[in-house]
Amino acid sequence: MLAAYLPSLLEGAALTLGVALLSLAVAIVLGLAGCFAKLSRLRLLRWPAQWYTTVVRGIPDLVLVLLVFYGVPVIINDLFARFEMDVVVDPPPFVAGVLTIGFIFGAYLAEAFRGAYLAVPPGQREAALAYGMTPWQATRRVQLPQMLRHALPGVSNNWLVLIKSTAIVSVIGLHDLMQRGGQAAGNTKEPFIFYGAVALIYLGFTSLSELAFRWLEQRYSIGTREGQL
Amino acid sequence: MQWDVIADNFPLYLSGAWVTVQLLLVSLACGILIAVPLGVLRALGGPASRLIWLYTYAFRGTPMLVQLFLIYYGLGQFEAVRASFAWEWLQNAWFCAVLAFVLNTAAYTTEIVAGAIKALPAGEIEAAKAYGMDRLTLLRRIVLPQALRRALPAYGNEAIFMLHGTSLAMLVTIADLTGVAKRLYATHYTPFEAYLTAGAFYLGMTLGMVALFRWAEERWLKPLLPR
Secondary structure, eight states, rough: OOHHHHHHHHHHHHHHHHHHHHHHHHHHHHHHHHHHHHHHHHHHHHHHHHHEEEEEEEHHHHHHHIIIIHHHHHHHHHHHHHHHHOOOOOOHHHHHHHHHHHHHHHHHHHHHHHHHHHHOHHHHHHHHHHHOEEEEEIIIIHHHHHHHHHHHHHHHHHHHHHHHHGGGGGTTTTOHHHHHHHHHHHTOOOOOHHHHHHHHHHHHHHHHHHHHHHHHHHHTTTTTOOOOO | OHHHHHHHHHHHHHHHHHHHHHHHHHHHHHHHHHHHHHHHHHHHSSSSHHHHHHHHHHSSSOHHHHHIIIIIIGGGGHHHHHHHHHHHHHHHHHHHHHHHHHHHHHEEEEEEHHHHHHHSOOHHHHHHHHHOOHHIIIIIIIIHHHHHHHHHHHHHHHHHHHHHGGGGGGTTTOOOOHHHHHHHHHHHHHHHHHHHHHHHHHHHHHHHHHHHHHHHHHIIIGGSOOO
């Protein structure tokens, strides 16, 4: 039975991976923007960023996905109807899912990036500028590589949570791994086998991610010393 | 916008919030009861530690949604399960949801406790041994009080993740906060207002928990830290 549905499950797994990677890209962009807005001297930038990271991290991802997918289009269409415009907004679940999950994890990444930025001693940048580097060179050659090292543990944790969170996009009708598993379970009356297979595929994703991040962390901590007990 | 629908059904939200709180408290309480002994064993090393690692690895590496469906829909596949005494329980959505939440949070909490124990300063344990404490006394008087305090910040995060995780209960027919919102959406077609209100409730509860854990850290963790 499992063999017959394996192609379907793998297609679902590919979609899950696609949703997760695109959401991560959205989250990194929003996270960097949120991080620098929070560190900004302008209150006009700091305030919205503070609200964004607090509110989004205070609401379950399932509720946010349902709100964005079902709620926001209704409000927008109401608005269009009020101005008697003949436009109907109906976002595809894929776009709604990627944007919502990216939006949620952008808030978490903003915190991780902010911590990483603050972890690089200011003397590093000052030294780079004293060597005659331009501000952009100091950022690119000195600050960003060190920020990356401090940001990696946070990014890796959030990625692991993110890839598991994508399971909820099955609720808004995406044919992801979870939905394919549920379909196969319903058709074959063997739910344990199929949800078990789904669980194993997720476990494979998270295990591989952990290996990849361990390698990255080693690579980016070259030249740092750790105290030995 | 039809906020009057929300205002008319406000008691429904309160009952949903109460269900969410119950799910959370029962799951966290059972989770801690399982996680503390497992965390100690996990920190001690040996074959038991590796077995526990297998459990925490599996539950931390898969979505809680899959775990919930595996328990609620999956177990009924087997004739032996359906014939057993447990079947009456496993047909109950509430029981399955709590079981999944407990197993999930216990896995994360076990690793938090074990991590905190391993991170204890070696000197504290050596000092206790030098005083002649046996292992149980050492555990009870030194290791657990120290480690559980140091685990507070990480555990606070886990508890908030669990609050958010309980929203999955709605997918197995439970009328928690999210389930109530879905019901209002279905009967009045007000998805935006319904889910936004649920979100506001969760946000309030999250901020409350943040304040609670901050207070607990002030009370129990701060005196330990270097000044």
